[in-house]
Amino acid sequence: MTERYTLKKSLYVRASMFTADELRRQKRLDLKEVNEAVLEGLVKQREQLEAQQNNILRSLTISLFLAFIAWNGGNIQIPGTGASIADVPSFLELCLIAASLSVLMITYSFLSIQLYNAVIFAVASDVMAKNKLDPDLFTAARTPTWLFVKYCQSAPVNGREPGFRISAPGRIFYGVLVGFLSMILLALWLLAIASILYIAHTGLSDDLAGWVVYATCVSIIFASFIAMAANIIEFTHEMDFSVLEKTETDSGDLGS
Known part of the structure; x- marks a missing residue:
């Protein structure tokens, strides 16, 4: 009888699980x-x-800045040209669409970077297994990272019980440190979205063109909320051990 097991996992864990399965297959096939x-x-x-x-x-910051100026009726000279923003047709509309797209791309980039982190950790765990080195140190040695987030955790090394236990006040302090960072970044993201929607609601013309731009901005913002939700939402996965333990090559293997 095929043994199956269901569990709820996020997209990060899903990426890590698929990567770990590929690494196991590689070892079984002696590739x-x-x-x-x-x-x-x-x-x-x-x-x-x-x-x-x-x-x-940076693009989001500039787009929002120019949108605020156009919304307030301001007028500045465009650097490198002889024109001002008042001379550009539909300048406010263009700035709002550009800002909305920037919010969406930032959200997609954040999600992609987190998935890269999950895959990198899975591969680094396999590479570093022979010398028992923390995979995060391998990554930190090759790219800048905020190590304080890692060492604020009660167990900084994943899968290893900490030999140095911090006191309760220390855990609270480090929790507040990382918590405020997360809250501030999330608040800035929400502030950018609120600014775009407010300017679009109050500054766009009440005609078909204005409503089309407004609907476009709302649709893009909605897509960014879906992408942000993918960071935390979990779905049920069914693990089929007969497939996971399969040793022969298939269409996904590199062996012949």
């Missing part, structure tokens, strides 16, 4: 070890994603 090269590539790609996220954040 050439490529994990270290894969790990290096994953770390580099995540670094590029983080750089893209920073560029998108």
Whole structure:
């Protein structure tokens, strides 16, 4: 009889589980070890994603700034040109759509970076298993990271019981430290969304074109909420052990 087991998991855990299954299959089939090269590539790609996220954040800031100016009836000279923002047709509409798209892209980038973290941890755990090194240290050695978030946890090393136990006041302090960081980042994200919707609601013309732009912004913002929800929402997964324990090659294997 096929043994099955159901459990609720988030998208991060799903990515980690699929990666771990690929690593197990690689070992069963005695394929050439490529994990270290894969790990290096994953770390580099995540670094590029983080750089893209920073560029998108700058784009969001500029778009919102220009939208506020246009909304308030201000007029500034566009650098490098002889025109001002008042001379640009539908300038407010363009800024609002650009800001909405920036919010969506930031949300997608954040989700992608977190998935990269899950996959990197799974691969790094396999690569570092022989010397028992914390995989997070491998990642931190190759790309800048906020290590204080890791060491504020009660058990900084995943899967290992801490040998140094912090007092209750320390746990509270570190919890507040990381909690405020999460709250501030989430509040800024929500503030950007609220600003876009408020300016769109009060500043756009009450005609068909204005309502089309408003509906476009709302749709983009709604998509960003779905992407943000993917960070925390969990769905039921069924584990089929007959498939997980399968040793012969299939269409997904590299062996012949």
